Every structure is written in C-alpha cells, then in structure tokens.
Amino acid sequence: MFSGIVEEVGIVKNIRKEGENVHFTLTCNFVNELKIDQSLSHNGVCLTVVKVTDKTYTVTAVQETLIKSNLGLLKVGDKVNLERSMKPDSLLDGHIVQGHVDQTAICTKVEEADGSWYYTFEYEPKNDNVTVEKGSVSVNGVSLTVVNSQDNSFQVAIIPFTHEITNFHTIKEGTVVNIEFDIIGKYITKIVKQYMDK
Numbered sequence: 001m002f003s004g005i006v007e008e009v010g011i012v013k014n015i016r017k018e019g020e021n022v023h024f025t026l027t028c029n030f031v032n033e034l035k036i037d038q039s040l041s042h043n044g045v046c047l048t049v050v051k052v053t054d055k056t057y058t059v060t061a062v063q064e065t066l067i068k069s070n071l072g073l074l075k076v077g078d079k080v081n082l083e084r085s086m087k088p089d090s091l092l093d094g095h096i097v098q099g100h101v102d103q104t105a106i107c108t109k110v111e112e113a114d115g116s117w118y119y120t121f122e123y124e125p126k127n128d129n130v131t132v133e134k135g136s137v138s139v140n141g142v143s144l145t146v147v148n149s150q151d152n153s154f155q156v157a158i159i160p161f162t163h164e165i166t167n168f169h170t171i172k173e174g175t176v177v178n179i180e181f182d183i184i185g186k187y188i189t190k191i192v193k194q195y196m197d198k
Contacts, residue, residue: 002041002097004136004143006081006166010042012074013056020063024074027056028082039099041083043167044141044178045069046099069101070140070176079167081141095136095143101178102129102186105139107171108153117163121177122153128189129181138180142166 007030014025024042034040034057038049047059066072074080105123121139123129131137131149137156138144144156163169171177 001086002046002083002099002141003086004044004083004095004097004138004141006083006142006162008082009079009165009167010082012076012078012080015074015076020066022061022066022072023050023058024061024071025051025056025058026080026082030084031055031057039085041085041097041099041141042080043070044081044097044099044138044180045071045101065101068103069178070104071178073176079170081166083141095138096183097138097141097143097180098183099141100180102127102181103179104176105179107173107175107177110172113157115160117158117168118147118155119158119168119171120148120153120155121179123179125152128186128193129179130185130189131181132185135185136182138178140167140171140177142168 008028010026010028013027016023034049034052036049039046040049045065049057050060051058061071105121107119108122109120111118131146131154133149135146137146147155147157158168
C-alpha cells in the first residue's frame, strides 16, 4: 500500500529479459535501506525487490505488468518515480494507492501556467476506470487531484516542487504514463453498474 508521495527518482541501470519476465536494475539514494522481498512502487507499479548490491537493486516485472503499464517502454538511463510502502503509523499525505496500475494513458498536452503546469492525459475507457472532478488519481505513482474530468481524459496541475522531484519534468506530448484510478471510485462505479443491470 502506498500514498502516491514520491520519495525519489531512481535511474534505470540495466534491463534484462528472461522469458516473458523483465528484470530492472536501478539505483537510488536509499539502496542500503532496501531488503529482498520488500515492496517498492515504480512509476506506480508495486514490484518486489529480488536483489540488492551496494549501489543497485533489482526488481522483476511479469508479462501482465508489462502489458498494463509503461515499464516495458523503459530504457537504461530513464527516470522512475519511487516510493516505499506506507507504515501503519505514518501520515497519509496523498491518497490510498495500491500499486496496481489499471492501464496506461497518453499525455496529449502540457501547458505552462505562470510557474505551474497543466498536463492533459487521454485513456481508453474500460472496466470501472473513471475520474471524478476534484477526485484522486495516481499518474506514474504520483497522487494528484483531477481537473477537467471527461469520459476519456482528465487534467492535473503540477506545482514546481512535484515537477522537479518526480519524473513529471520528462513527460511531454506523446509520453505514455501509468494510471491507477481511485479505489473508492472503482468500487462505487462497479456497485452502481451492478444495481443498474438488475
């Protein structure tokens, strides 16, 4: 379980394919605090640490994860948003993020707004994936507030701090991002659909 408050941007150091799985090796400032079997969010995807060295750690993504996320597009040198799991006694500064990416979206517009930025993302509507005006959404693992919610698109406003400490400063038109829709919204949508179908 995560909060969508990115701790740091890690750097991809190596990518190795093994069958349908892909092993990603990254570096970050808290490598020496990581342990094997620990959960870590990568662009919003919960992955398990399988190897740790002095300067790097490795996680493995299975085919299902690669299909539903942007991890399969990563290259050596790319920046990845990282967040360790929440502790039970910690403050929930963002919103409840499971680390289970629902689908990807494409950035269709980036607008500068006197020191901040508005990013527009479009996605293919499916399942119970919806956004709600002023509701929560996770974009590449970053907890954000929805602006201008539409049937297949939404905007988010990014302040300078978030722009710099996450990989949002690398996102441009055409960039594919990971989306996790708000868990409460997904349950409500499913319940309403089941009720309407009766």
